[in-house]
């Protein structure tokens with residue numbers, strides 16, 4: 001078959017968008033997972049952190065399904081939904097839309113550019129739950145709020161939350177970031193282990209100054225990525241709960257792929273986070289493939305969005321310089 005794809009990134013967390021609405025593809029569940037494993041392979045001529053399937057919806061303007069590079073399906077993707085937001089808003093010629101995801105219908109909208117000439121979208125991150133059963137996390141208590149788990153690390157305190165995909169977050173300084181701790185811990189909780197039967201996204205967070213933080217995430221189903229949107233949203237909330245930032249104000253969240261902005265709303269005992277950042281197109285292409293030998297796919301007619309890359313590189317360079325100057 002001949003498959004049309006759009007490579008897009010949010011904070012350098014990159015995805016292949018496959019539009020099942022316009023292009024009329026009918027995939028089996030197995031085929032969606034197989035495509036993710038083959039096309040996201042970084043050794044291949046494509047490579048990505050995941051695939052975003054854009055589908056029609058009975059209850060919203062469009063539906064998004066997210067498959068990680070290992071073929072597992074995620075309930076949500078914060079950087080990915082910004083890419084889908086742009087794709088759907090341009091397709092439907094609207095400024096805002098509602099996107100159906102696995103666990104919630106989420107509002108998205110075109111927003112003032114976070115940096116000159118960088119298409120920017122605000123996406124709703126919700127629902128938020130601190131219940132261990134919602135991750136799931138197997139420990140005796142119903143929540144894990146800034147507490148130690150001896151089986152994970154003797155000194156670090158963790159918070160676990162679902163937004164609604166699962167996140168494990170700890171606040172650290174530069175010495176810990178520079179060590180092997182995050183990789184070792186993340187591989188453990190994403191392999192056979194007694195705590196997280198479905199794995200978990202693991203973020204190490206550093207406070208840069210009031211109103212700005214740095215987040216590095218080891219993603220379930222992928223490994224270290226440049227950034228993880230749901231992790232940056234969840235991490236912002238954790239820094240607020242720890243008294244470093246405030247509700248109802250913007251927090252700049254730096255990552256290895258650039259920078260986003262988060263805003264935490266707290267109403268009627270519920271949290272909802274606005275995640276605001278780039279949705280940058282990298283290229284459009286066609287992929288010729290045979291299902292029996294899917295790993296031998298051929299990429300044709302790649303057309304790059306060069307201007308978008310040039311502009312995004314400027315944001316990324318500024319963000320990197322800021323992090324280097326402030327990380328302690």
Ligand SMILES: N[C@@H](CCC[C@H](N)C(=O)O)C(=O)O
Pocket residue numbers: 013050066068073074075076077078079080165166201219220221222227228229230231
């Ligand atoms: N990169 C994403 C999250 C993708 C899913 C995640 N790996 C999971 O399995 O939960 C984001 O930007 O939120």
